[in-house]
Amino acid sequence: MQGPEKTGGMNRQFPAWADNYAEAVAIQNSLRNRVMVQPLDLDSVRWLAAADVSFSKKDPRLYAAVLLFSLPDLQLVEVCDQIAEATFPYIPGLLSFREAPALLPLFDRLSQKPDVILVDGQGMAHPRRFGIASHIGVLLDIPTIGCAKSRLVGTFNAVPAVRGQWTELVEDGEVVGRVLCTRDGVKPIFLSVGHRVDLESATELVLKVTQKYRLPEPIRRAHSWVNAMRKGEQKCR
DNA sequence: GCGACAG
């Protein structure tokens, strides 16, 4: 008799996704070339979405939500959420295989197609230039921006704690993102291209939707929403 | 072999 199999931490079936590390990496390598880096006309952005996932250390359930905001008023106009079973573990570099399956279905339920999506994680600032923001962007073919709270890869010079200041995030001689200070006196966030945007457009848009706090308002609200879901609260607004 | 390591 054997105890629980330790095959590397991976779980069972995952239809359109992956069953193991090697397969997941192969999928990333096959999709990475679809990423488009190009300017995004911010004046044409009417609908902006933010996606996030929360979970407990205990149960394997994922609390996922996509919030839709109107611009330039930045008002929350719609929320689509769901509780899904986690079928893939968290592995640095493979975050999308854990969280994206729970988020993608939610976009189909939105009444408006987002002009851009803010994702809590990296875009091209990733070992294979294909973080969760890029993955979601390519699969939906919608512009996406990676907004992470910490670094996955790359080196950078310290950023002055002044709103709007930024330094380049570099890996292997490539500029993979920006370390951006969104508010005076706060730690910077890690911005990177997800899909169909460039760093200039991403920086401008993120600063535009970052008001009183360190994180962009849509990301904050999404984070708050999924956390409330997990705690079984009703305070959503 | 030893660290690093989005969420």
Next chain:
DNA sequence: ATCTTGTCGC
């Protein structure tokens, strides 16, 4: 990310 209590500061 989550698990946790108080605590320092505007």
